[in-house]
Amino acid sequence: MGELASQKHVQFIVSVEKKKDSFESVVMEHIRMNGAYWGLTALDLLGKLHVVDVEEVVSWVLQCQDDSGGFGGNIGHDPHVLYTLSAVQVLALFDKLDVLDIEKVASYVAGLQNEDGSFSGDMWGEIDTRFSYIAISCLSLLHRLDKINVEKAVNYILSCKNHDGGFGCTPGAESHAGQIFCCVGALAITGSLHHIDKDLLGWWLCERQDNKTGGLNGRPEKLPDVCYSWWALSSLIMIDRVHWINKDKLIKFILDCQDIENGGISDRPDDAVDVYHTYFGVAGLSLLEYPGLKAIDPAYALPVDVVDRIILDR
Amino acid sequence: MHGRPRKAPTREDEAGSAGKGKKLGSLQSQLLYNHHKKIYNEEALDLSAKTLQINPDFYTAWNYRKLAVQHKLAASHPDFNSIFDPELRLVEIALGTNPKAYGAWYHREWVLRRLSKAHSSSSYLNDYLDHELQLLETLLKRDSRNFHAWNHCRFLAALFNTSDHEELKFTNEMIQDNQDNLSNYSVWHHRRVLLSGLLKKKAQGFSSKEKVLHDEYELVDGAIVAGTEDQSGWFYHFSLLEQTVNVDAPFLVSSWPSHGSNVLLSRNRCSDDCSLSQFDSFHSSSGTFPLILYFTKAVQGVNSSTITIESSFCTKNDLHWTPLIQNRSQFFQAWVTHIIFPAANPHSSEPYLLEISVGQSQGIISQNGFPYSHPTQFNFKVHLCLGETERGKVEDLDGDIILWKDENFHALQTKSQEPHEVVSLDQLIINDVHEPNTSNWRAAIVANEIDLFQNLLFW
Numbered sequence: 001m002g003e004l005a006s007q008k009h010v011q012f013i014v015s016v017e018k019k020k021d022s023f024e025s026v027v028m029e030h031i032r033m034n035g036a037y038w039g040l041t042a043l044d045l046l047g048k049l050h051v052v053d054v055e056e057v058v059s060w061v062l063q064c065q066d067d068s069g070g071f072g073g074n075i076g077h078d079p080h081v082l083y084t085l086s087a088v089q090v091l092a093l094f095d096k097l098d099v100l101d102i103e104k105v106a107s108y109v110a111g112l113q114n115e116d117g118s119f120s121g122d123m124w125g126e127i128d129t130r131f132s133y134i135a136i137s138c139l140s141l142l143h144r145l146d147k148i149n150v151e152k153a154v155n156y157i158l159s160c161k162n163h164d165g166g167f168g169c170t171p172g173a174e175s176h177a178g179q180i181f182c183c184v185g186a187l188a189i190t191g192s193l194h195h196i197d198k199d200l201l202g203w204w205l206c207e208r209q210d211n212k213t214g215g216l217n218g219r220p221e222k223l224p225d226v227c228y229s230w231w232a233l234s235s236l237i238m239i240d241r242v243h244w245i246n247k248d249k250l251i252k253f254i255l256d257c258q259d260i261e262n263g264g265i266s267d268r269p270d271d272a273v274d275v276y277h278t279y280f281g282v283a284g285l286s287l288l289e290y291p292g293l294k295a296i297d298p299a300y301a302l303p304v305d306v307v308d309r310i311i312l313d314r
Numbered sequence: 315m316h317g318r319p320r321k322a323p324t325r326e327d328e329a330g331s332a333g334k335g336k337k338l339g340s341l342q343s344q345l346l347y348n349h350h351k352k353i354y355n356e357e358a359l360d361l362s363a364k365t366l367q368i369n370p371d372f373y374t375a376w377n378y379r380k381l382a383v384q385h386k387l388a389a390s391h392p393d394f395n396s397i398f399d400p401e402l403r404l405v406e407i408a409l410g411t412n413p414k415a416y417g418a419w420y421h422r423e424w425v426l427r428r429l430s431k432a433h434s435s436s437s438y439l440n441d442y443l444d445h446e447l448q449l450l451e452t453l454l455k456r457d458s459r460n461f462h463a464w465n466h467c468r469f470l471a472a473l474f475n476t477s478d479h480e481e482l483k484f485t486n487e488m489i490q491d492n493q494d495n496l497s498n499y500s501v502w503h504h505r506r507v508l509l510s511g512l513l514k515k516k517a518q519g520f521s522s523k524e525k526v527l528h529d530e531y532e533l534v535d536g537a538i539v540a541g542t543e544d545q546s547g548w549f550y551h552f553s554l555l556e557q558t559v560n561v562d563a564p565f566l567v568s569s570w571p572s573h574g575s576n577v578l579l580s581r582n583r584c585s586d587d588c589s590l591s592q593f594d595s596f597h598s599s600s601g602t603f604p605l606i607l608y609f610t611k612a613v614q615g616v617n618s619s620t621i622t623i624e625s626s627f628c629t630k631n632d633l634h635w636t637p638l639i640q641n642r643s644q645f646f647q648a649w650v651t652h653i654i655f656p657a658a659n660p661h662s663s664e665p666y667l668l669e670i671s672v673g674q675s676q677g678i679i680s681q682n683g684f685p686y687s688h689p690t691q692f693n694f695k696v697h698l699c700l701g702e703t704e705r706g707k708v709e710d711l712d713g714d715i716i717l718w719k720d721e722n723f724h725a726l727q728t729k730s731q732e733p734h735e736v737v738s739l740d741q742l743i744i745n746d747v748h749e750p751n752t753s754n755w756r757a758a759i760v761a762n763e764i765d766l767f768q769n770l771l772f773w
Binding site: 021164220221267270273 | 332
């Protein structure tokens, strides 16, 4: 088994930031805030966050804020909770949450809760349990969970629980490992994990591991993909069933997806690398306690020391 | 970048990518300019369409188009077709580029909601529904696991009020038309959701759970035999087994005091001679003893009208029931009430019989909406510990003490059961009054499935 090419991955993450003109960069311009969160969190897990100019990042993040208090994916783009959480997470990494008007950001997020407890992603009203997780995680990081009706939020998430123990985007929607992460994470943050049938969900999640490659998929009969080393694995940890998968095989799968020469991690071996899969590969290895990486919190998807600093105030 | 092969770009690749990047970059910045300046003329709208055609995930462009729709609807005598139809067409083009673009799918839902409100004529709407179904068919042919498409299917059913029967037929066709769909988890999931809705509503043709489950086993057993390595069939099979052994309606499983027990009541801790082995002893300085009911599911509606108590000393039926353990929910598995000791009668040491009837009148209901439909009776006797008042006053106890012993807890044996049979929990559950002649079908189905899978093992 190869080793984690940490130095190459750091170089890859930093280089992506500089290549702004390629079609691949332009087509992702609108989710640059997510990209910043993926890249910077990966750098932090690799112990290399100091290579970044903090002031430059913080000033750019603040330029993405809208008058409503929410953040867009880039300067001049509309606000949405997807980018608001990433902005809060990026500032949290640098211990810079104090630059925010916290009340304003929290009001934007809390204002998107609907009567049934669900959350819209923005003013246009799309509803999805991803947004429930985002709102709960974001407000918890800002110490403002009291601004929403947590009980209703939890009940809406539970209404999206399926017979297989998993969760979908909306009531009746199919279970999906990414969606399960969101729902389990939101239940973990609100202290509501007792609503989950851990054995049933744990069974479904551990069946995501592909016998041959060791990689995890997101749904039955789908191909394994490095990003589920985050979505499915963190969920298994939160419900205390991670011993139901073969960790060594999964580590091997993630390492097999590295581009050893140029850095970066891809979805599957020999595919093109990107920052998204590089982050989720490194985060998965961190969950698997791979040596040399900082520990990551499975619910907040931030390094444990960052979460401790904010939530436990230490 | 999902599923794109890793290869070092050639110089031509890089030049091509930069050229395409420059073109898209200029479209995107022009669009943001138009958005901020609220410019909704034809030229600006064309530009947003071009942008979304290349980059369907550029979410601000969809927001811009929604603002433009609102702008046009605000005009006097808006022409709905010319407002909505281009939006639907654009979404189709965008989904051609990326069939999983969240922004495109949501734009379609947003437009369809407004369209269905604007057009009151249902025949007109039917044309739209037909078109949506055609689109779904095309997209599911491209990728039968596209969960956006399946979610859209459920969205359409709710918006156009289509019948669950129709949709079930759709999953039948999916499964029968294409052998690959035997291992399509999305189809089985959709089917599971539809069926549980139909069964819950007891819709026409779905009033017999036995028949429905029987047919489903037949269908899924075939799928499993055809592809034993596929997970989809196995998970569906498991969900059928769960529905077979699980009864929706709540039942009483246990109580304290249990059926047929003798309880010795005293106001103070009794000396040993009172604690005879055939008695459950209960001491309470307050002069009350608890009656605890335990149900298979969390229920509400446990009160003095749904639970009646007959005895010679406890005639007033105004007992106050509370959950044994409080939590944030309104439904509980264990309920308790407190009954006042009978008055001491120095002339008689006869026990007092208490007859408890559970669910004779309607009102107990489980969290998922199923009523307690299984009236149950049980009884027990209480004895007063005589002469106790003189003794043991020194033991001033703070609270009530119950001697909780394992042997005090029994599975409830109701009068409707065979008296000499040991009643296990599952037998209690099987006995469903709504299905009087089928008490054994659940066991038969499970036996049948065991046979089938044993055979599969020896193949």
